[in-house]
Amino acid sequence: MLEYTDYLKFISSFVIIIIFLYAIYYFVNNYGKGLIPGKKGLIKILDIRYISKGKGFAIIEANRQFFLISFDEKEIKVIKEWDTINTGDSLSEKDENNNP
Incomplete structure (x- = not known):
């Protein structure tokens, strides 16, 4: 059976992954305009x-x-x-x- 610390580790890992994915999304949308084809150029x-x-x-x-x-x-x-x-x-x- 899982203990309280195991649940805490799982939830904290899940929250860190969500924050990491949101940070990548934010970076690409605001600073990565040149990285996405068709957004910048002639x-x-x-x-x-x-x-x-x-x-x-x-x-x-x-x-x-x-x-x-x-x-x-x-x-x-x-x-x-x-x-x-x-x-x-x-x-x-x-x-x-x-x-x-």
């Missing part, structure tokens, strides 16, 4: 819309240009390219200059 996926399994559209930002691409299991096609886009939050510089 190419950003701004939005993806899937039509069916393995097929869809995406808006990509690369080298300060924006691309609307379509993709499926066999190929990727660039449909349209922009220098600036309207994200809905605010107008881009190009749109502000053209609108009175």
Whole structure:
């Protein structure tokens, strides 16, 4: 039969493991942005819309240009390219200059 000290050792070990896992989670979310692919770099996926399994559209930002691409299991096609886009939050510089 287990004694009181055995239960105490088990609970303390369990608590230490939980704290350790939470510390790793906190570190990766706050300081590990460069460790996770796609979070930092020159190419950003701004939005993806899937039509069916393995097929869809995406808006990509690369080298300060924006691309609307379509993709499926066999190929990727660039449909349209922009220098600036309207994200809905605010107008881009190009749109502000053209609108009175």
